[in-house]
Amino acid sequence: MPSLGVLLPVLLSSIWFLRRFVYSTEKKHESRDWKLPPVVELSETDIYQHPQEAYQAAIEKYGPVVGVVRKNQLEYIIDHTLTAQVLTNDAMFSFEHATLRMLNLSVLLSLPRSFAKELDTIVQEDITANMDNIIETLVPIFQRHAQSLKLSRSKSDPIAVDLESVVHLMMAESMLTLIFGKRHATPENIHAVENVAADIATLTGIFQNMGYFSRNFPSLWRRFIWVKITILSIPYYFRIGSIAFRGLGAEESNESDSILDKCAKRYKAKNQGSVPFLDKIWIIVVLLGLIFASVHQTAIVIVWVLFELATRPQFLEAFRKEVQESTNSDGDLCLTYASLKKAEQLDSFIREVMRTKGDTLLTTRLTTKDVPLAGYIIPKGSFVAPLATLSHMNKEYHGDNAKEFVGGRWVGQGKPAVMVSNSYFPFGLGRWACPGRFLAVAEIKMAVLFLITHATPRLKDNAYRIRDPLNITSVAPEGDLYLESLKD
Numbered sequence: 001m002p003s004l005g006v007l008l009p010v011l012l013s014s015i016w017f018l019r020r021f022v023y024s025t026e027k028k029h030e031s032r033d034w035k036l037p038p039v040v041e042l043s044e045t046d047i048y049q050h051p052q053e054a055y056q057a058a059i060e061k062y063g064p065v066v067g068v069v070r071k072n073q074l075e076y077i078i079d080h081t082l083t084a085q086v087l088t089n090d091a092m093f094s095f096e097h098a099t100l101r102m103l104n105l106s107v108l109l110s111l112p113r114s115f116a117k118e119l120d121t122i123v124q125e126d127i128t129a130n131m132d133n134i135i136e137t138l139v140p141i142f143q144r145h146a147q148s149l150k151l152s153r154s155k156s157d158p159i160a161v162d163l164e165s166v167v168h169l170m171m172a173e174s175m176l177t178l179i180f181g182k183r184h185a186t187p188e189n190i191h192a193v194e195n196v197a198a199d200i201a202t203l204t205g206i207f208q209n210m211g212y213f214s215r216n217f218p219s220l221w222r223r224f225i226w227v228k229i230t231i232l233s234i235p236y237y238f239r240i241g242s243i244a245f246r247g248l249g250a251e252e253s254n255e256s257d258s259i260l261d262k263c264a265k266r267y268k269a270k271n272q273g274s275v276p277f278l279d280k281i282w283i284i285v286v287l288l289g290l291i292f293a294s295v296h297q298t299a300i301v302i303v304w305v306l307f308e309l310a311t312r313p314q315f316l317e318a319f320r321k322e323v324q325e326s327t328n329s330d331g332d333l334c335l336t337y338a339s340l341k342k343a344e345q346l347d348s349f350i351r352e353v354m355r356t357k358g359d360t361l362l363t364t365r366l367t368t369k370d371v372p373l374a375g376y377i378i379p380k381g382s383f384v385a386p387l388a389t390l391s392h393m394n395k396e397y398h399g400d401n402a403k404e405f406v407g408g409r410w411v412g413q414g415k416p417a418v419m420v421s422n423s424y425f426p427f428g429l430g431r432w433a434c435p436g437r438f439l440a441v442a443e444i445k446m447a448v449l450f451l452i453t454h455a456t457p458r459l460k461d462n463a464y465r466i467r468d469p470l471n472i473t474s475v476a477p478e479g480d481l482y483l484e485s486l487k488d
């Protein structure tokens with residue numbers, strides 16, 4: 001009679017084989033049922049000129065998830081019912097993989113540390129947790145740049161201003177000051193930061209929708225852009241890198257409020273008082289990422305809000321009144337983070353601009369495995385993006401007037417511009433929702449308030465042109481903006 005010692009292993013291995021057999025037949029069986037989502041062919045004109053209508057029509061016809069080839073790449077577009085699932089399940093739909101793949105920087109994923117986590121920590125700990133001081137530092141910068149814009153004294157002969165350039169400069173100086181400290185905010189350094197932000201913006205494909213070559217030969221185009229940036233922008237990276245390198249090597253720092261100094265302190269605490277060479281390189285790369293994340297996007301939204309306000313001057317008085325208490329006897333605005341938070345009407349207007357400006361594919365995830373979604377399988381390594389307008393303009397979420405711009409819609413609703421949900425996600429959603437949104441909204445408010453206390457914004461013919469309908473998030477609208485002086 002065989003002993004238990006012999007029987008037990010035979011029994012266990014039989015169970016193991018049986019399970020493997022059943023599991024693999026089930027899997028084979030299942031896999032025969034697995035379907036890929038329908039792939040819909042959209043013309044170039046549809047995608048680049050009328051993306052909202054074209055993607056929406058495809059979803060209405062074929063269901064909540066459709067594959068569409070754009071720039072030679074198949075991506076999956078989903079409707080509002082799947083948005084929360086895709087944006088918040090980071091284990092299957094990765095923010096970091098998507099972002100780094102888009103930037104051609106997937107190599108960073110093989111490092112034992114996370115680029116996105118490091119950025120997130122810096123923004124949360126050194127910016128968001130410190131907003132009172134940050135706003136105090138930024139107020140004079142915003143005031144000076146707002147005042148640098150030429151006011152039109154005569155209605156019959158107005159002077160158009162280059163708002164986009166001034167706002168970019170203002171944002172570059174602001175972030176340079178916050179990251180490296182006030183003493184580094186020289187014109188040369190500000191220029192370098194502006195260029196770095198523009199380079200990275202170009203790499204993410206911000207202007208890629210607008211050229212024939214970039215749309216049809218995307219891989220070649222990206223390589224070309226990398227080479228161009230490497231050759232032309234080296235001096236800027238070198239300039240910023242060397243400020244950071246020196247700051248991280250300094251024994252003691254005299255700019256203890258700068259983000260660089262705070263990073264240095266954190267790393268020194270872990271490494272017996274010094275920052276190791278590789279950590280210095282790492283911090284520099286992360287800070288370049290921070291420059292990009294903060295400068296360009298905010299500048300674009302400031303332009304959007306001011307253009308929308310120029311076409312709706314009826315809101316100006318209410319916004320001016322909200323900060324009346326913060327005006328000194330000379331008529332100058334003395335803004336603080338507390339007074340900005342109180343500007344609820346302006347906050348509602350900003351939220352409404354961000355909801356209605358028509359963002360389409362504003363945030364993306366990359367599948368980290370074959371993922372089941374709405375009865376289909378999305379293969380590993382696919383880009384998946386919600387069609388934002390389906391949520392932002394949805395009657396189920398926002399009522400019958402969902403498509404209308406209602407500036408005061410959010411007043412008294414407990415939904416400030418920074419609050420994201422699956423019906424409003426211009427700052428993304430889930431684990432990776434923009435950590436800089438508190439600063440961004442405060443900056444937008446400052447820019448608007450410093451301008452409207454001295455002037456009334458107006459647009460020529462009361463109209464603007466959308467330059468890139470597929471990339472409203474990152475490309476500013478175009479129009480002739482005048483700032484009519486409030487003093488005759």
Ligand code: HEM
Pocket residue numbers: 087095116117119120123127290293294295297298299301362363364425426427428429430431432433434435436437439440441
């Ligand atoms: C109006 C201006 C801004 C807009 C519209 C915006 C929008 C976004 C969006 C859509 C994402 C991706 C979120 C997702 O996919 O779920 C994001 C991520 C991010 N944003 Fe912003 N952003 C703005 C300003 C800023 C500013 C001022 C900062 C820094 C101070 C910042 C820092 C970041 C960072 C670090 C991430 C990566 C996610 C993370 O590390 O948690 N953003 N932003």
